[in-house]
Amino acid sequence: MAHAEAIGHLDWSFPMYTIDINCSSPYRVHIGTMLLEQSGELIRDACKGSRAAVITDTNVGPLYAHIVTKSLAEAGYTTCVHMFEAGEEHKRADALIEILEFIAENELGRKDVVVALGGGVVGDVAGFAAATYMRGIRFAQIPTSLLAMVDSSVGGKTAIDLAAGKNLAGAFWQPSIVIADVGCLGTLTAEQLSDGCGEIIKHGVICDAALFCQLEQTPLTQELLTQNLGLVAAIIARNIEIKRDVVVADERESGLRKLLNFGHSAGHAIEALEAYQLGHGNCVALGMGIIARAAAVRGVCDETVPQRIEDLVRRHGLATSCRWDAEQIFSEALHDKKRQGYSIDVVLPHEIGSCSIETMDLQEFRDFLYDGLSSAANAPAVPDEAPADNDSIGGEASR
Numbered sequence: 001m002a003h004a005e006a007i008g009h010l011d012w013s014f015p016m017y018t019i020d021i022n023c024s025s026p027y028r029v030h031i032g033t034m035l036l037e038q039s040g041e042l043i044r045d046a047c048k049g050s051r052a053a054v055i056t057d058t059n060v061g062p063l064y065a066h067i068v069t070k071s072l073a074e075a076g077y078t079t080c081v082h083m084f085e086a087g088e089e090h091k092r093a094d095a096l097i098e099i100l101e102f103i104a105e106n107e108l109g110r111k112d113v114v115v116a117l118g119g120g121v122v123g124d125v126a127g128f129a130a131a132t133y134m135r136g137i138r139f140a141q142i143p144t145s146l147l148a149m150v151d152s153s154v155g156g157k158t159a160i161d162l163a164a165g166k167n168l169a170g171a172f173w174q175p176s177i178v179i180a181d182v183g184c185l186g187t188l189t190a191e192q193l194s195d196g197c198g199e200i201i202k203h204g205v206i207c208d209a210a211l212f213c214q215l216e217q218t219p220l221t222q223e224l225l226t227q228n229l230g231l232v233a234a235i236i237a238r239n240i241e242i243k244r245d246v247v248v249a250d251e252r253e254s255g256l257r258k259l260l261n262f263g264h265s266a267g268h269a270i271e272a273l274e275a276y277q278l279g280h281g282n283c284v285a286l287g288m289g290i291i292a293r294a295a296a297v298r299g300v301c302d303e304t305v306p307q308r309i310e311d312l313v314r315r316h317g318l319a320t321s322c323r324w325d326a327e328q329i330f331s332e333a334l335h336d337k338k339r340q341g342y343s344i345d346v347v348l349p350h351e352i353g354s355c356s357i358e359t360m361d362l363q364e365f366r367d368f369l370y371d372g373l374s375s376a377a378n379a380p381a382v383p384d385e386a387p388a389d390n391d392s393i394g395g396e397a398s399r
Helices: 003-007 036-047 063-074 094-104 120-136 147-152 182-187 190-195 197-207 209-217 222-227 229-249 256-261 263-271 282-297 304-315 324-334 362-374
Strands: 018-023 029-031 050-059 078-084 113-118 136-143 157-162 165-172 177-181 345-350 354-361
Touching: 003 147, 018 229, 018 263, 029 036, 029 229, 036 063, 036 113, 036 136, 036 177, 050 063, 050 094, 050 120, 050 197, 063 078, 063 113, 063 147, 078 094, 094 120, 113 120, 120 136, 120 147, 120 165, 136 147, 147 190, 147 229, 165 263, 177 182, 182 229, 190 197, 190 222, 190 282, 197 209, 197 229, 197 256, 197 282, 197 304, 197 345, 197 354, 209 229, 209 304, 222 229, 229 256, 229 345, 256 345, 256 354, 263 282, 263 324, 263 362, 282 304, 282 345, 282 362, 304 345, 324 362, 345 362, 354 362
Parallel strands: 029 177, 050 078, 050 113, 113 136, 136 177
Antiparallel strands: 018 029, 157 165, 345 354
16 A cells, blocks of 8 residues: 555645754755655665665555655665664664664665654664665665654754663764655554654744744644644744754754753653653653653743643643652663753743753753652643553654
8 A cells, every 4th residue: 555545645745844053064955745656766866876775664665665665766775775773672782783784785875865754762773774885875864753743853963872872873964855755654553643743843842933833733643644634744844944943053962952852851761660661652752741841840931831841742642641750760761862961951831932952950850850740730740541662563762
């Protein structure tokens, strides 16, 4: 079945969006439908080369690898496909080494291209492989999950997890092109789609009140996906514009880009405590709620801010209450890469659409977590039927 058929009878007439990312290595992001079938031509224009290694996982590969390899072959590439086990637990060094050995065995050169086909886990590991093979070769992102489309595929962060924590080994390596085919969203479950909304809500909180209000009026759900795919594509494009603006201003995360970490210090800790069985978007949603509630307790924002965040999170089917206590979250957050010795950077909301980056000493951050959890809603720790992992049909790894 062609991937577009998964969404059923839809109006496919909305335009393709093209967004330029003018960072140190400029590239374009394409958002539209039937783009997998055009991926070879798009990659040829952006990357050149003669060989293409498609890196995917055991959930996404069977769905889409044949479409992409056919298009690459038609564009003149000699192609090969490497598939590894899906799931955040496989975003580790052994998967990276297997990919590097596979690329070398298939004799890719410095002018050839690695194609990441999947969610954030695939993009992170394949991107890190591209960054390190022959000290860097071209890299194309084809995100298949909502979370990967709006977050991890753009910005050039690549990484693997270590035993000590998430994304602790990696490199900044910008892709040469990003191809976001929204038709791929039709194979996501409702839970996987909602998990992708955590980062979208975050973007609204940190810098786009209009986006936040749009989501309040029309939540991004499977119903919207089947009724108005054009609006979904427009929301995705807006989120990529937000990330573009931040990344271009601060490519190496020395200042402004840290705003994108709203909810992540607590969220990453919850993700680890959940053994990565709760999706990244859910964990970010929980982290945003904890930080926003604490900010309201401290008078940093009005109490309506956490209320609106949690209401919107709930309407998107995301978790709103956490089963872990402040001490457990704090202990795990000590491994976060945003920690600097005895301090940690925390993003605080002042109102919807406006946040600031504050450096806290660790004791203050610990107290902040206690404040945030003291008024937590008495709701289930996870949504009903939460996905087993983020990469089931192309889920996401965190940033």
